[in-house]
Amino acid sequence: MITPVAPISLVQAWLPLAHLTPTGLGPWGDGMARLFLEPTDLLLMSALVLLAAQSGRACSDRLPLLLPLSWLSGGLIGLGLHTELLLAVPATALVLLVGMLVATGVRMPTRLLTPLATCLTLLFSVVAGSSIAGHAGAAAALLGETVGVAVLVTLLSQVVAPPQPRWLAIGMRVAGSWIGAASLLMLGWLVRHPT
Amino acid sequence: MRPSCWATLAAAVLLPAPAWAHANAHPGGGLVTGFLHPISGLDHVVAMVAVGLWGAVLGPPALWVLPVAFPMVMAFGGLLGLLGVPIPGVEIGIALSGLVMGLMVLFELKPPLWLAALIVAAFAVFHGHAHGAELPAGSNALLYSLAFVISTGLLHLIGILLGETRRWPGGRRFVQATGGGVALVGLWFLERALT
Numbered sequence: 001m002i003t004p005v006a007p008i009s010l011v012q013a014w015l016p017l018a019h020l021t022p023t024g025l026g027p028w029g030d031g032m033a034r035l036f037l038e039p040t041d042l043l044l045m046s047a048l049v050l051l052a053a054q055s056g057r058a059c060s061d062r063l064p065l066l067l068p069l070s071w072l073s074g075g076l077i078g079l080g081l082h083t084e085l086l087l088a089v090p091a092t093a094l095v096l097l098v099g100m101l102v103a104t105g106v107r108m109p110t111r112l113l114t115p116l117a118t119c120l121t122l123l124f125s126v127v128a129g130s131s132i133a134g135h136a137g138a139a140a141a142l143l144g145e146t147v148g149v150a151v152l153v154t155l156l157s158q159v160v161a162p163p164q165p166r167w168l169a170i171g172m173r174v175a176g177s178w179i180g181a182a183s184l185l186m187l188g189w190l191v192r193h194p195t
Numbered sequence: 196m197r198p199s200c201w202a203t204l205a206a207a208v209l210l211p212a213p214a215w216a217h218a219n220a221h222p223g224g225g226l227v228t229g230f231l232h233p234i235s236g237l238d239h240v241v242a243m244v245a246v247g248l249w250g251a252v253l254g255p256p257a258l259w260v261l262p263v264a265f266p267m268v269m270a271f272g273g274l275l276g277l278l279g280v281p282i283p284g285v286e287i288g289i290a291l292s293g294l295v296m297g298l299m300v301l302f303e304l305k306p307p308l309w310l311a312a313l314i315v316a317a318f319a320v321f322h323g324h325a326h327g328a329e330l331p332a333g334s335n336a337l338l339y340s341l342a343f344v345i346s347t348g349l350l351h352l353i354g355i356l357l358g359e360t361r362r363w364p365g366g367r368r369f370v371q372a373t374g375g376g377v378a379l380v381g382l383w384f385l386e387r388a389l390t
Contacts, residue, residue, distance in 0.1 A: 037335075038338075039337055103263055103267065173263050174259070174263055177263045177264070177265075177348075178266055178345055180270070181267050181269065181340075181344045182270070182343075183337075183340075184270035184271060184274055185330070185340035188327060189330065189340065191277065192277040
């Protein structure tokens, strides 16, 4: 029997994404650490880079500039919001979707992937900005997270830049599968533990 | 190696067996806990290694299709467990997974890819359900899930690497013997599950 908790929880699970975790390194360090300590954003960025690398050089070359700029823009919008956006479930579902696209080896045309990556990054960064807006030094934290995104995307793009050897292409699909699987478990977790 | 050394090694490997992976209640979420969870029970470990072993026996594309598909299906099973959707005979299914895949490796059975994927996917649901039903609440849920999936994937990789020893003289017999060992462990857990 399906417990009645599940559908109720699904409705209630519009939870806030992570706030800043104090690292002792100041707002800049806190922002950068946020990317790794609460890794929904990290997984999205990684999955987008992998998807772009699967889709070809034209896509892959754009992301190191596109994603950090989008992140900074969306983050600034989020900082200006007066309410915190509560989007944990849809955000996790989107990471699941991108992870599955990577796992299944989908190759997207550049004209489709570029706006998709931009929109997703903007969405996630607006949410991130709104969640850290109440913290002291939020702007520095956003800048720190943006630098983290830039470093991650640049390094990862270089590693997985096409044309990939066969083993790397398989490894990328496995990574996509892991990202999708972790997101799927996270979705269940959000439903099971809505508070 | 002297017989006493072999006995000590065997005892070290076999004694922790009663600690099934999904029967341990970890106090909280997080990267380390999630990583250790799949490797804390012999029933799960041997089945995951067997997936990689069987993939190596089957050869490409099964070699990488199974490790890509398994995490997603396992996470789906985990989702069912987290949502409270019951699956009958989970313990029996988990024990059967080791037994069946061990026998596949032992006898070097090579069914069509779709059938192999179906068998592995069916068992993945059992493993995922058992873990999902007992995932603890924690603040680092996504880190836990990610580490959990990666740990499982690394067990597949160990199986693949063991399976690749088939290329060496005597490797084929070694892989078959390993499959036989996996089947025996599965049989032991099956007997425990049925009594």
